[in-house]
Every structure is written in C-alpha cells, then in structure tokens.
Amino acid sequence: MAYQNLISELKDNILYITINREKALNALNKDTLAELADVVAFAGKTEEIRGVIITGAGEKAFVAGADIKEFSDYTGKQGEELARSGQDLVFNAIENSKKPFIAAVNGFALGGGLELAMACHIRIASENAKLGLPEVTLGLIPGYGGTQRLTQLVGKGKAIEMIITANMITAVEAEKIGLVNYVVLQTDLIGKAEEILNAIKQRAPLAVAAAIKSVIASINETDGYDTEIKEFGKCFETSDFKEGVTAFVEKRKAVFLGK
Ligand code: CAA
DSSP, rough: OOSSSSEEOOOOTTTEEEEOOOGGTOOOOOHHHHHHHHHHHHHOOTTTEEEEEESSSSEEEEEOOOOOGGTOOHHHHHHHHHHHHIIIIIIIITTOOOOOOEEEEESEEEEEHHHHHHSSSSEEEEEEOEOOOOOOTTOOOOOHHHHHHHHHHHOOHHHHHHHOOOOEEHHHHHHHHHHHHHHHHEEGGGHHHHHHHHHHSSOOHHHHHHHHHHHHHOOOOOHHHHHHHHHHHHHTSSSHHHHHHHHHHHHHHHOOOOO
16 A cells, blocks of 8 residues: 555565654654554455554654644644544554554654554564653643553553653663563564564464453543543643743743643
C-alpha cells in the first residue's frame, strides 16, 4: 500500500509498518494517524498477516509524540475529539486487534509515541531508546490512553511519577519496571521482533487472537479512558497549555502560572 507518512510492507506473513516523518522525529500528525488507522484495519482483516511490527524511520526516534505544531490553537472540544478519534481508530484498534502487534522502539518514544508502543502487545527497545510521557511540560496530559496503559503496565506509583515529573527513562530502566519486554542493540531490534513473531506464527491463530482478547478484557477500564479524554480536552483551555506550546516552538523554557 502507498502511504505518504508510513512505509508498509508485507513479507513472510509479517506486516512491517515504519512511521516515516524522520525530520519531525516521526511525530503523529493527523494524516499519519489516518494512515495508521487504515493500515491497522487492513492488518486485522487480511488473513495472511500473522503479526505486525511497528517502528520509526531513522535511528533517533520511534515517535516523539503527537504533532505539537498541529494542535497549538485547539479548543477543548477539538482536543477531546483528537483524543477520542485517535484512541478509537488507532490505539484501541491496535490493542483490540486479533493480530499480535510488536513495537520495535528504536529511539525516543515520547507522549503519543510511548502511547503507541504501549497499545502494542509486546515492546522491544533498542539500547539508545528513551521513553516518557512529557505532556505536562506542555500544559497537557496524555490523551491517547497513556494514563491508563502506563498504570496497567508499571503500576500506579511509577506511572504517576513518570507522568507528573515528565522525566524520560532509559530502555534498561523501562525493562526493569516492565514497560518493555526486551532491550537489544539497535541493529538487532527488528530481528528480535521477527524471532518473537515467528514463534507466534507456529501457534494457533484463533487461540492467539482469543488469548489477546482475554488479556485485554481483564484490564479494560472504560471510565478511565473517558476521564482522560475529557481532562485532555480541558487542558487546551488553559493558559499554561498555550505557554507550553509557544515555549516549545520558540525553543525556550516555559513559564507556567498554574491557570
Ligand atoms: N511535534 C512536532 N514536531 C516535533 C515533535 C513533536 N512532538 N518532536 C520533535 N519535533 C520536531 C522539532 O520541532 C524539530 O523540528 P525543526 O527542526 O523544524 O525545529 C525536529 O522535530 C527535531 O526535534 P528537536 O530539534 O527538538 O530535536 P532534539 O534532539 O533537540 O530533541 C526531543 C528531541 C527531546 C524528542 C524533542 O524534540 C522533544 O521534546 N519533542 C517533543 C516531545 C513531546 O513533548 N511529546 C509529547 C507531545 S504531546 C502528545 O503526545 C499528546 C498526546 O498524548 C496525545
């Protein structure tokens, strides 16, 4: 399939998706999200696809988050809509897919980038990867399921610390707290993902799908996601959000006033 912001390739029953906006550190703008929604749906309905590997173009970033420049003047309503459609069409669609998704985290996985990796069923990080949810530096909170999935993966204490400090952690720290399954050399990243999918390919496809569905059912907290969507929208109404985004664009430190 031909996309503008993704490279998608099907080989040996594995669909390889590369987010391809290297100059913007593979940030997820609207067009990329729409293409991701399309390719995720394609993976779900194409029988010969037995697993999916998602990675980012280049050696610096998996995905550095949602495209900040695109939503700098959003209203609360638009923020809510962004989070809701993103969650429905991409992040929840990946998590609820019948096909196993592996995130090959080849560098920065920040904000929406870490949320994308967390929506996948398995995460492998390269040694140089840095992971974090820096939204509060912009006067925002995660909006693509991050508050829920990080808590599910690492527990409430670590999740709150990571989200409200906005600190990034290394791949090795991420493995220690259960945020990634493996840490490997960058050159071995795709090979490790293929090794796992090749093992899964030996298993019964319907059972694999049923197992994924059952595990996800055990953690499905609909109210939590809804709260996040509404709070994400509200952030767009604050002055601190405007300050955070302006400071990012002007490459200076933000001065927050708590309003
Ligand atoms: N959105 C848009 N553009 C981005 C971006 C993003 N999330 N992240 C990086 N870029 C762009 C930069 O603006 C820059 O573009 P220009 O060359 O045109 O100026 C280019 O990518 C390279 O980035 P830097 O020059 O900043 O690279 P660096 O090595 O100095 O820093 C970084 C790397 C620490 C990852 C830094 O780019 C950064 O902090 N990025 C933003 C991370 C972030 O805040 N992500 C959360 C977004 S909000 C979100 O995701 C909400 C949600 O949950 C839905």
